[in-house]
Amino acid sequence: MSFDILFNQFLSGIARGAMLFLVASGLSLTFGVLRVLNFAHGSLYMLGAFITYSIWKFLLIPVVGFYVAAFLAALVMGVCGVVIEFFLLRRLYSRGWPEQLLATYAIILIITDLVKWQWKGDFYSIPRPPPFAGAVFLFGFPFPSYNFFVILLGLGLVVFLWWLVYRTRLGDIIRAAAHDREMVSALGIPIPWLFTWIFVLGSMIAGLSGGVSAPFGSIGLGMDIDIIVECFAVVVIGGMGSLPGTLLGSFIVGQVYSFGIMFKPQWALGFIFMVMAVILIIRPWGIFGRPER
Amino acid sequence: MTQNPLEKERSLLKRGWWLILLIIASMIAPFILTEFYLTILCEALVMSLFALSFNLLFGYMGQLSFGQAAFYGLGGYAVAMFVTKVNFNFWLSLLAGPILAALIGLIVGFFCVRLRGIYFAILTLAFGQLIFVIIFKWHKFTGGDDGIQGVFPPAYLKSAMAYYYLILFVFLASAFILWRIINSPLGQTMKAMRENSERTEFLGIHIAKYQLITFVIAAAFSGLAGAIWVPFYRSVAPAYLTWIKSGEPVMAAILGGSSTFFGPILGMFIMTFFHAYVLGFTHFWPVIMGTLILIIIFLLPGGILGFAQEKLKERRNRQNQLTEE
Numbered sequence: 001m002s003f004d005i006l007f008n009q010f011l012s013g014i015a016r017g018a019m020l021f022l023v024a025s026g027l028s029l030t031f032g033v034l035r036v037l038n039f040a041h042g043s044l045y046m047l048g049a050f051i052t053y054s055i056w057k058f059l060l061i062p063v064v065g066f067y068v069a070a071f072l073a074a075l076v077m078g079v080c081g082v083v084i085e086f087f088l089l090r091r092l093y094s095r096g097w098p099e100q101l102l103a104t105y106a107i108i109l110i111i112t113d114l115v116k117w118q119w120k121g122d123f124y125s126i127p128r129p130p131p132f133a134g135a136v137f138l139f140g141f142p143f144p145s146y147n148f149f150v151i152l153l154g155l156g157l158v159v160f161l162w163w164l165v166y167r168t169r170l171g172d173i174i175r176a177a178a179h180d181r182e183m184v185s186a187l188g189i190p191i192p193w194l195f196t197w198i199f200v201l202g203s204m205i206a207g208l209s210g211g212v213s214a215p216f217g218s219i220g221l222g223m224d225i226d227i228i229v230e231c232f233a234v235v236v237i238g239g240m241g242s243l244p245g246t247l248l249g250s251f252i253v254g255q256v257y258s259f260g261i262m263f264k265p266q267w268a269l270g271f272i273f274m275v276m277a278v279i280l281i282i283r284p285w286g287i288f289g290r291p292e293r
Numbered sequence: 294m295t296q297n298p299l300e301k302e303r304s305l306l307k308r309g310w311w312l313i314l315l316i317i318a319s320m321i322a323p324f325i326l327t328e329f330y331l332t333i334l335c336e337a338l339v340m341s342l343f344a345l346s347f348n349l350l351f352g353y354m355g356q357l358s359f360g361q362a363a364f365y366g367l368g369g370y371a372v373a374m375f376v377t378k379v380n381f382n383f384w385l386s387l388l389a390g391p392i393l394a395a396l397i398g399l400i401v402g403f404f405c406v407r408l409r410g411i412y413f414a415i416l417t418l419a420f421g422q423l424i425f426v427i428i429f430k431w432h433k434f435t436g437g438d439d440g441i442q443g444v445f446p447p448a449y450l451k452s453a454m455a456y457y458y459l460i461l462f463v464f465l466a467s468a469f470i471l472w473r474i475i476n477s478p479l480g481q482t483m484k485a486m487r488e489n490s491e492r493t494e495f496l497g498i499h500i501a502k503y504q505l506i507t508f509v510i511a512a513a514f515s516g517l518a519g520a521i522w523v524p525f526y527r528s529v530a531p532a533y534l535t536w537i538k539s540g541e542p543v544m545a546a547i548l549g550g551s552s553t554f555f556g557p558i559l560g561m562f563i564m565t566f567f568h569a570y571v572l573g574f575t576h577f578w579p580v581i582m583g584t585l586i587l588i589i590i591f592l593l594p595g596g597i598l599g600f601a602q603e604k605l606k607e608r609r610n611r612q613n614q615l616t617e618e
Contacts, residue, residue, distance in 0.1 A: 037411045037414075037415070088587065091591065092590070095590075097410055097411055098351075098357050099590050099594070101357065101411065101414055102543065102544075102547065102586055102590060103586070103587060103590055105359075105540055105583075105586065106582075106583040106584070106586035106590075107583065109537070109540070109579040109582050109583030109586075110579070110583040112579050112580075113583075114580070116577070117577065225422065225536060229419050229422045229423075232416075232418065235415075236412070236415065236416070236419075266430040266431065269422075269423055269426050270423065270427070273419070273420070276419070277404055280404050280407055280408070280416075281404075281407075284407045284412075
């Protein structure tokens, strides 16, 4: 096995890891602040992909059509986020986690049928948008340049989230709320308002990543569960609610998948689970996570 | 006021006449019901067993498993494989279901019991999905997307009525065993772990060990439910292992009341018959299920039986107060 093949696999792994980070970061952010695990995060991602497709198809703007569609889909998912947080989750913060989990599970079922009803359960795809339509040759191997777009976007999100969490006043509040919610509330900061905005931000990231995933693969029913299971692997490995952990977890899962698929395509998910199992034995709360209280 | 779940259960059983009535009714049901409703009743019984095994983890041990359908499906696949591929004895094949489910449950449980709460739910879901993907993609061995057809029971069990009695027997026997487990020292340990795992650990109880035992028992009974269902339905498919299927016992438990023994059974009966009714005019079942879950969470916390017991206890307390005065 020569170096160029390995490098190619490595780069594909990075692209896949970036895609995973786009989705998992929203999940992790929501959990970090709200302490609610959003099972429906994958469904928001799926809905974002389908909405991107429909807007793209409707607008048919050359060159920038896809980017506009993905951006608009993110906004639509933001509105969805407001509805879900305001009408459902907000009433459940005082209840136990099983109820919160079940409520987001109910949202999955509703979104699944919504997509089945509106898009008939077919598969769709969006061609890679310019200027990322072609391929770049690296060591003689064609590498889709759209993958670089995904990697760049992933890096952009890392920088944005880092800036948001560690360099702004909102970030101070976010970190404080993740640490001690009651104290933040006692300081006069409206916690419900904060929760709504964080959930909206998470939903928008989910919608955007769904849109971005459309030219990456194909859009279809079942993409929600596929991505959420890999995201769970990411957050279990990296540590729930931790930004560096999510980044590292995405990188590991992306690489394991990319090299696993080289040896035995059907077992790629199995390899990811083996890594997860090892982490669970050594550090059950993940590499960057905090032990449960 | 502190409530003792065990006492609650006993007081329910004391009024045991309705239980005997129900069993007699289920005995004569095949002579009254049409073939269609008999089929639904069979499904309700099998799914109730599935829900009971799930509730061992959820209601009694306090951990939410979102991958229980994997064990249900594994049980079904084990029977289907043994019957169609190696022409094994039917009764031994049935036994293979819970055994395979228990073995896989032992492996999966080994990792899952290290975690609690949300993390436990995530991990069971993830492992359930892994088992689903393996069965789905291993086309040569499991038939992949097509599943396995032509899983026939022996000739004397081919009629729906005969098979119904087999299902009824397995259901009653399993429910009895599960009832005994819940009221055994092991059951007390489960409840102790649910109420306060730290204190339980300080009592010298090895939490992970007892959780693993419970997990394997639950997996075995889920496997038994799948094993008994597949020969009745004559086929098995990967759809049996999806997380939608895993969600069904969760929903049955919260609908009927997860804090009671009979809650999941009641919930599953309502769901199965409602499902059969709804399928008559729409195939959008998940959206109805999702809406129902939200309605229960917001309007009926504790489920039907949980709500009823709450009311009964309130009335009893009021009467006690009156007599004291």
